[in-house]
Amino acid sequence: QVQLVESGGGVVQPGRSLRLSCAASGFTFSSHGIHWVRQAPGKGLEWVAVIWYDERNKYYADSVKGRFTISRDTSKNTVYLQMDRLIPEDTAVYYCARDLYSTGWYCDNWGQGTRVTVSP
């Protein structure tokens, strides 16, 4: 069965960096886009970034563009989210999600999430 497992969350000071990982299994990893979606405490869902099946096409929300970088390693079936220059507004549970298709349309399978807290 499709499984996505996030890791790498934690507490970090503003201005510092953190790298999240999303380990995928149970499907053909190279055939699907992968998204990161976050949810601040008590708030709704906010899309963060997507990387297409081809590793070349990457798109970001305006709120993270220039600070976050998404990448994928097909040899490890893993997607990463490098988060630099973190700010308190980045505090959230971060979910990775598989796209229904090879690019980026809809999130049909989700991980359990990893919590990121940005605090002095």
Add this chain to the structure above:
Amino acid sequence: DIQLTQSPSFLSASVGDRVTITCRASQGIGNSLAWYQQKPGKAPNLLIYDASTLQSGVPSRFSGSGSGTEFTLAISSLQPEDFATYYCQQLHSYRLTFGGGTKVEIK
């Protein structure tokens, strides 16, 4: 950027009720819209995509309709496990946007 506005933001209903949730887009998006259900402490679950296509494994009491700027999620007969928060989501210019959510609670 395209904005998605859900209404109502909160809904109180009883088991067996028919429930509808509306999602309005700030400009036309064709049928590129999905609906998700999220329960407390859990990841979202895809219910509907392409505005009206039921995701595999989702009960048939859920249905979606609409195109352009106005979309609806309907639950024909609310079940105890349906009390949750529902989000719409659209794709435009390769970026996704979620609506603000509708919380469905037990009356």
